[in-house]
Amino acid sequence: MAEMTYREAVKQALREELQNDERVFMLGEDIAEFGGTFKVSLGLLEEFGPRRIRNTPLSETAILGAAVGSAATGLRPIAEIMYSDFFAVALDQVVNQAAKMRFMFGGKISLPLTIRTTMGGRRSAAAQHSQCLESWFMHIPGLKIALPSNGYDAKGLLKSAVRDPNPTIIFENKMLYNEKWDVPEEPFFVPWGQANILHEGTDVTVVALSDMVGFSLKAADKLAEEGVSVEVIDPRTLMPLDIDTIVQSVRKTGRLVIAHEACVTGGVGGEIGSQVAYRAFDYLAAPVERVGAKDSPIPFAPILEREVLPDDQDVVEAVYRAMDYSA
Amino acid sequence: MGEKIPKDVELQLYETMQRIRSFELAVIELFARGKIPGFLHTYVGEEAVAAGVCANLRPEDKIISTHRGHGHLIAKGGRLDLMMAELFGRRTGYCKGKGGSMHIAEPDLGMLGANAIVGAGTVIINGAALTAQYLGKDEVAVAFFGDGASNTGAFHEALNMAAVWDLPSIFVCENNAYAESTPQTYHQKIEDVADRALGYGIPSTTVDGNDPGAVYLAAKEAVARARSGEGPTLIEAKTYRIRGHYEGDPEIYRTKEEVEAWKQKCPIERWRKVLLDKGVSAETLEEIDARIDQELEEAVAFAEGSPLPDPAEARSDIFTPLPAEMQNG
Numbered sequence: 247m248a249e250m251t252y253r254e255a256v257k258q259a260l261r262e263e264l265q266n267d268e269r270v271f272m273l274g275e276d277i278a279e280f281g282g283t284f285k286v287s288l289g290l291l292e293e294f295g296p297r298r299i300r301n302t303p304l305s306e307t308a309i310l311g312a313a314v315g316s317a318a319t320g321l322r323p324i325a326e327i328m329y330s331d332f333f334a335v336a337l338d339q340v341v342n343q344a345a346k347m348r349f350m351f352g353g354k355i356s357l358p359l360t361i362r363t364t365m366g367g368r369r370s371a372a373a374q375h376s377q378c379l380e381s382w383f384m385h386i387p388g389l390k391i392a393l394p395s396n397g398y399d400a401k402g403l404l405k406s407a408v409r410d411p412n413p414t415i416i417f418e419n420k421m422l423y424n425e426k427w428d429v430p431e432e433p434f435f436v437p438w439g440q441a442n443i444l445h446e447g448t449d450v451t452v453v454a455l456s457d458m459v460g461f462s463l464k465a466a467d468k469l470a471e472e473g474v475s476v477e478v479i480d481p482r483t484l485m486p487l488d489i490d491t492i493v494q495s496v497r498k499t500g501r502l503v504i505a506h507e508a509c510v511t512g513g514v515g516g517e518i519g520s521q522v523a524y525r526a527f528d529y530l531a532a533p534v535e536r537v538g539a540k541d542s543p544i545p546f547a548p549i550l551e552r553e554v555l556p557d558d559q560d561v562v563e564a565v566y567r568a569m570d571y572s573a
Numbered sequence: 574m575g576e577k578i579p580k581d582v583e584l585q586l587y588e589t590m591q592r593i594r595s596f597e598l599a600v601i602e603l604f605a606r607g608k609i610p611g612f613l614h615t616y617v618g619e620e621a622v623a624a625g626v627c628a629n630l631r632p633e634d635k636i637i638s639t640h641r642g643h644g645h646l647i648a649k650g651g652r653l654d655l656m657m658a659e660l661f662g663r664r665t666g667y668c669k670g671k672g673g674s675m676h677i678a679e680p681d682l683g684m685l686g687a688n689a690i691v692g693a694g695t696v697i698i699n700g701a702a703l704t705a706q707y708l709g710k711d712e713v714a715v716a717f718f719g720d721g722a723s724n725t726g727a728f729h730e731a732l733n734m735a736a737v738w739d740l741p742s743i744f745v746c747e748n749n750a751y752a753e754s755t756p757q758t759y760h761q762k763i764e765d766v767a768d769r770a771l772g773y774g775i776p777s778t779t780v781d782g783n784d785p786g787a788v789y790l791a792a793k794e795a796v797a798r799a800r801s802g803e804g805p806t807l808i809e810a811k812t813y814r815i816r817g818h819y820e821g822d823p824e825i826y827r828t829k830e831e832v833e834a835w836k837q838k839c840p841i842e843r844w845r846k847v848l849l850d851k852g853v854s855a856e857t858l859e860e861i862d863a864r865i866d867q868e869l870e871e872a873v874a875f876a877e878g879s880p881l882p883d884p885a886e887a888r889s890d891i892f893t894p895l896p897a898e899m900q901n902g
Binding site for chain 1: 637668669670672676678679681685686688690693695696697698699700701702703704705707708714726727731733737890892894899
């Protein structure tokens with residue numbers, strides 16, 4: 247076990263998978279000499295050469311198209327979309343091609359394709375470089391989606407993604423790259439579809455995504471001081487979604503808060519809440535609470551951005567609303 | 574072009590075009606009789622392009638097609654019975670009834686699918702070309718698309734990436750003068766889509782897309798270039814679709830005279846005359862025609878007699894199962 251940054255954990259996963267299988271290669275904008283905008287792949291060019299660490303033109307559609315075509319014909323591409331906001335210019339290749347190709351062909355091919363991208367705000371990156379768009383992809387059957395909330399998952403989920411014979415999208419959180427966690431130096435895998443209970447509790451279940459996991463753990467500590475016992479669950483992957491673990495927790499606590507940085511309306515909290523309400527209706531003591539960004543483009547000025555984005559205080563307040571509810 | 578086409582290829586071009594034409598005429602009738610659900614975009618009139626290009630390809634070479642894709646699959650070796658069954662929505666079809674006319678595919682023949690998003694195939698084919706280059710194989714990868722697709726962002730991104738990576742990609746524009754109902758004269762300022770290659774630093778050529786010999790020779794040069802690692806080529810084949818954009822198209826955007834004039838340039842009739850002039854006997858061609866008729870008859874019977882998919886299969890084949898070592902985490 248070593249203390250390492252989320253960035254280093256991602257890089258270890260990339261290095262191990264590049265070493266493990268000659269068919270694995272990376273493609274994306276500025277990922278070679280420059281090491282990627284977030285320096286995740288810095289040094290990999292020297293280690294693996296330009297055949298496997300491929301800088302691309304600034305062409306997201308061509309990047310994802312080449313990833314789809316090479317995956318369909320026997321390679322295992324890891325494509326990088328620098329900011330998930332940029333998916334918007336190339337969605338066809340994800341939504342109409344990658345997600346559907348195996349199905350449309352009657353199961354005749356597999357698409358072992360990994361897409362890494364970055365998500366989230368809190369950096370004054372403003373409206374076009376700060377979004378959380380995971381719900382778009384959860385709505386498309388045929389895609390697998392992960393949002394690692396810590397260094398351990400960042401490495402283990404990515405390694406599983408590269409071995410997965412299906413299209414996977416990993417949303418890495420920009421604000422976590424410099425954070426440190428204990429992560430094994432040796433290879434290990436985190437299976438997709440297994441939620442992680444990070445903090446056990448009995449009063450309220452908080453399901454949190456990406457950096458809202460950290461905020462929720464902070465909220466849980468604060469609430470513990472005030473005698474409220476919070477269970478924090480990180481689903482880690484949205485497809486497949488480990489709804490059983492969440493339902494089981496809610497049957498115990500009777501209250502559910504879902505926290506994500508994406509805006510509330512149309513966010514995955516609505517889907518998770520609905521599934522839980524259906525399966526644990528009789529156990530719920532309060533309406534399902536959702537915490538997320540206010541419905542707004544992400545503003546530039548830090549004071550404005552803070553106003554829009556959720557944090558631990560929003561989780562605390564949502565937990566209290568759930569606790570104080572009386573029918 | 575003074576280059577000679579081998580005799581067996583000359584006959585192959587005829588047979589491929591005739592197989593495509595016969596299949597299309599059959600499905601037009603079956604569609605009208607309600608045997609085929611969904612949309613139907615036929616390749617009648619454009620057969621020389623698929624035939625001429627694919628006559629240069631090996632089984633392991635890859636192609637990607639469009640919403641008008643029957644001809645490409647046939648030219649790459651597709652079986653009429655399995656195609657017909659797919660169009661009928663039967664379990665025995667190439668895609669088990671999940672793709673239909675617009676997504677018909679056979680990866681085992683190097684056919685990476687008809688693709689109903691205009692322009693999308695141009696970027697995907699670069700991936701297939703990259704696989705060949707990456708693995709050090711001398712395979713090539715061909716994207717078919719239309720004049721309409723040459724206005725999509727994907728097309729431009731694809732040509733540029735293929736150029737900078739020297740990919741063995743061949744871009745074949747079937748310029749049939751219309752993007753659905755919009756004439757080329759309206760949708761782009763240039764006359765030749767081939768001109769666009771200049772902006773990406775790749776060679777290009779414009780050929781008569783109703784002359785299978787001309788298409789064959791142009792593709793031969795492009796394939797040789799790609800196989801020897803010299804990078805991509807854009808071929809523009811000027812042709813015309815004789816049927817509407819889809820079956821049922823009211824075709825208010827063009828005159829009967831225009832269609833009639835193009836019918837006179839039928840690639841199959843023209844090629845038949847070329848072959849007869851070269852001394853190929855009429856019997857030889859009739860034998861080919863008869864064989865195709867027989868094959869088609871069997872294909873229709875096969876499709877008619879094939880079972881429908883089990884509704885329980887509707888949601889299979891979305892994901893590939895995880896390998897055993899990953900199933901327990």
